[in-house]
Each structure stands twice: as C-alpha cells, then as structure tokens.
Amino acid sequence: MTKNKHASLKDIAAKLGISIATVSRALKGNPSISKATRDIVMQAAEEMNYSKNFIADSLRSGQLPLIGVIVPHAVTLFYSSVLDGIEHEAAKEGYAVISMNSHESYEEECANMTNMRKLHVAGVIAAVTQETADFRHFAPTATDDTPVVFVAREPPDNTHSAVVADGVEAAHKATTHLISQGCRRIAILCGPNRLKLVTDRKHGYIEALHDNNIRVRPEYVAYASINTADAIAATERLLALPERPDAILALNDTLLFGAMKAIKKAGLDIPREVALIGFSDVEYAEDVSPTLSTIEDQSRLMGETACRILMSHINGSARTVRKIIPTIQKIRGSSLLKR
Amino acid sequence: MTKNKHASLKDIAAKLGISIATVSRALKGNPSISKATRDIVMQAAEEMNYSKNFIADSLRSGQLPLIGVIVPHAVTLFYSSVLDGIEHEAAKEGYAVISMNSHESYEEECANMTNMRKLHVAGVIAAVTQETADFRHFAPTATDDTPVVFVAREPPDNTHSAVVADGVEAAHKATTHLISQGCRRIAILCGPNRLKLVTDRKHGYIEALHDNNIRVRPEYVAYASINTADAIAATERLLALPERPDAILALNDTLLFGAMKAIKKAGLDIPREVALIGFSDVEYAEDVSPTLSTIEDQSRLMGETACRILMSHINGSARTVRKIIPTIQKIRGSSLLKR
DNA sequence: TTGAAAGCGCTAACAC
C-alpha cells in the first residue's frame, strides 16, 4: 500500500557524491574517516532525517532489537507489572518488548515460542503455563539458540536462568505469623498444579509447622482449581471438618478471595474464628472487609531482574543464574488476633 | 553471538539442484510451477524444517508483521485487557503485538511513536496520555504513513479511526439510575484532565439532571488528581458542603474506591446517606462492603475492534471510522436504596 | 515451466 521511503545511506551518499561505505563509517564514528567528511555526513544525515533501518541490519545479524515475553495470562496485575519492569529495563538497551500470551495452554506456549523464533527476537523471557511438563520447546536447537530466561515460574531442571520469588521463605513466614497469632489448626489452600512455586510454598508451610512442633494434618492441605467457585467449595470442605481449621493460608488471590467469601458465607468471623492470609498482588486486598493480609511478590523487580539477566545472555554470557526475589508480607486485619 | 542458521530457500534449491526462484514460487503455490516440482519442493521444505525469514521479506516490503500498541500505563486491568483483545485479533492475521508504555508522559509517547516507526511496524494502536494536546507525532509524514487507530482515548479532531466507549450514554444512565433511587443531590467526582472521555461523561451527567429537571450545581462538580489521597480529600470537601450530596458518581476506579473510603471515614452509610457508583473495571468492586455499583468498559472488545480497524487500514482502506462501544452497568449494593 | 539477475539497506573484507 504505502511507499514509506525513509532516507537511506544510499541517498546520503548520492547527495554528497561519496560512497555508501564512507557514509556508513562516518555515521558510526569509524576513526579512519576524516573529520571533514564525517561532519558533512553527519549534517546531511541530520537534514535528511536519516535513521538506520533496523530490518536491513537484522537481515545481516539475524536478530531484531526485540526481546520476547511469554506469559500465561496478561490480564493480571502481576504479569502486567512484570512486563512493565522488563520493558523499562529493555528500553535502556535499545530493545523493544514483544509479548505473547499462552493462556495457560501448553500448545499455545509452544506456538508462541515458535513465533518468537520466527521473528528472530534476541531473547525470550517466559513464565510457563501450569500444564507445561515438557520444556523442550525452550531448549536451543541446531538451528536456533535463542536465549531464554524464566520468570516467576520455572522448569524443574536448572538448565536455564530464572528469576523467582522465595516461596519457601514466604510461606514459612506467613505460617509462623499465624502461629504467633495463636492459631494451631492451620490449613493451606493450594491450586492444582505441578509448578515448583506451589511445592515450594507448601514446603515452607510444613517447615514452619515442624519448627513449632505442630503436627501436619493431611486433611488441612486442600486443593482447588483456580476459580472462585472451586475455591469456595474447597474452603467449605475445610470448614466442615470435625476439627475446623482456625486459619487458612491461600496460595493465590483467587483462592484468597474465594476463601474469604466462603468463611463469611458460613457465618464465621474473620479473623476470630478463622484467620486468613494469602499470596496476592491485588491492591484491593486492603479495601475489603476485613482487610486481607497478603504476601506480595515484587513483580516489577522480578521483570527488571529477568531482563538484565537476559541481556547478559544476549551479550554472550553462557552462565545460567538463578535469582531469588524476596516477597513482602503485609499483615492486615484478616490475620490479626491480638493487639 | 550465535549462528542461528535456519534453512533458507538457497539451501532447498541447492539440495534439489534447482533455482531459488523456483523454490520460492513453488512454496507460495505459484500456478506456473509443475505439480511434480512443487511436490518435491514442499517435501524438502518440510524435511529441512524451512520457515520463511520474515526479516528478509520485510526488507523488501518495508514492514514487519507487527502491530504496535502504545498505552499510558500497562499495569491496569483495563489496558492489559485491551492489549489481550488486540493480541487475539492480530494473531488471526499472523501479526504479533509489540507494546510500549508512555507512562502518561507526552515526551515518552512521542519517543514511543518514533520507535514504532523505526521498527517498521505495520500499524499502531494508541491510547493517548492525559497531557497530550498536540497529536502531530501520530500524523503521517512525507516518509512514513504508519496507520494509527486510537482506542479508549482519542484526539479531538477526527483525523484518525478510533474506538471509544460511550461516555455520554454511560454517565447518563448511571445518573438516571441514581435519580431513580431517589437521589436528588448528585455530585460528580472527576479527574483533572482534558480528555474527551471526561467531558463526555460530564456531559451525560448534566443531561440526565436536565432531563429530570434537577438543577446542576457547580459545587457538586468536584475534581481530584487520580490518586487515593486526593480522591479522599475531594470527597471530604463534597461531604462538608452545607447541602451534603446524597450520591456520588466517580469517573474512575481510583476515585471510586477513594470516595468509598472517605464516606466510610466520615461515618456515613453507603448507600443510605450517600449512594455511590463509578466507572471501573476492577473485579473486586464486588468484594468490598458494600459491593460497589460500577460502569464497566468492554475493554477486550475495544481492543479487538481497534485491531480489526487497523487491519483494514493496513490492507489499504483509507476510510477512517469511529466506533462506539457500549458500556455495561452493574448495579450493586452501593447505589441500591429500595428493593 | 524454469532460471538468471537485480535489488531491498546495511556492514565488512579487501583493495587502493
């Protein structure tokens, strides 16, 4: 349709009656070019509003100044904030960010990765789906070794760099907090997935109970799909136990808000009868009643960190690093039993 | 750094002992190629795992299969959901989406647009910043006529296609609802910007009052910066008026939640003493107490629609269209005064 | 029905 005709090196060369190569060299400050020539080239470039054609450049280098991001769902404060951190950091190095959404589907994730390679992005940052068990689509191939850094969710093997939150420590701290509030019958509400993130948190929960000589009861470890209805149902089952839990630790915001609804529906008081705390980055946790205690990820920082690591790989570093970002615990009304 | 060596037409041609041109033609189903040749080419391509190099293609066409999106801030359910809609629609046409964030800064927006052009995206979808008054950075130039479609926020002139919510109608409906609940002293809480979106909503509010023979009182039109502290302060000023408003219409979620806090803090009952409704896409509006009545944008639909329009421009259509997407009113506890 | 060759914009190896 369009004749987007930007000025090219050729145009400048023609106008100045010199060779394209000279213009190219002058523009990138090659020392073998005389100052006189460089000056007129610079000026002409300025006048003609020259800007280098990335695409031509990329055809040679085989890489666009783009970094790809694959997230399981974008419509989430957590991921949009990770994305924001990545974008911020990438911009510093002159890279733009292109994001794709796997919608928690393994197939889509594979397709996304294929598309990233086709686009010749310089590198990829990915948060894998819940169902991803096979990670070969991220592995370098004979024809393509796009570097990949994982963020938030990582594969079990340590073949790639990753930036993750400290789930063990966070869950340990949250559980210890509940214990300090006098709770002893502490339940945990998990999502149904195989992510390391989940096992880590469960691990922290169990450790904290051990550390305080509290028995771990299997019936207090509940599972729900990540949707409100299921979270409510699972919580109701917990509340119906002969020995009702006096506290619940929810592993994400959907579960947290669902648990809150279920407890209220049961006519129980939060936190007096059932205390509540959960992993969540939802700012409205402090607007509900009671205000909800949460453990927040430093999502933006996670994005920035992942991007910096990716940059190091793009620039040739082969060393894989695993960076753990601390969480932030925000104690609010839902888990405060004493003053 | 890397030697990402994908199979090229040249490789296929070499392997088959035919010319590059023939391979190219066979692959794209050019009818002048014999079926026999086509078959062996197809098969070889399959075996060698050939995939076309977008970049080489783009060097000729001057365009990458990318559409750019510029949003004022990404860490927002609204914009990430618009983005999701765009991505979904773009994928259908084989385009990927690259997004940039202006952070509500005019300078950044200009820089973003420049970068989009440098990347040779096929088109741009933008939601302008609050401070953008000059829109020349979006206009086609002698050397570049990247098509631009606006979403959610648009420039005052009608030079570009745009997809916007029906602010007049939405505010009219919300105000009428408050009136139907018996409210007569209805205040409006606005953000401090020049966006058409704001004047539209104010317009709908005023119209609805007129239609019901209710006087518009200037002191009931309040302004606040878009942050919670300011929203609370502005609401407190409203509540301190000699004739206290009996209802408030807030123009976005920050203002809405701020107003809620201020009313509660003043010890007033929602909705009995002050009813509340506001524009918001925040799902937690139904988790606070009282549940908040909202007017929601169909953000995903807006993104999809904008993308479809952009596609039409990319494919050559010069006709600018302005599409208005209806909002969805969700009446909840905060504005329900009778059964 | 197929091949040869030019050209998109740029860089780098190799002259001079």
Add this chain to the structure above:
DNA sequence: GTGTTAGCGCTTTCAA
C-alpha cells in the same frame, strides 16, 4: 582516508 564488492534471504521482472 575512501571506494568497491559481496552477501544476508527473499521476491520479482525478464529471458529462455
């Protein structure tokens, strides 16, 4: 200090 040339992968005349 500067020019010439080849080549990145692809499409598209022009010839045969």
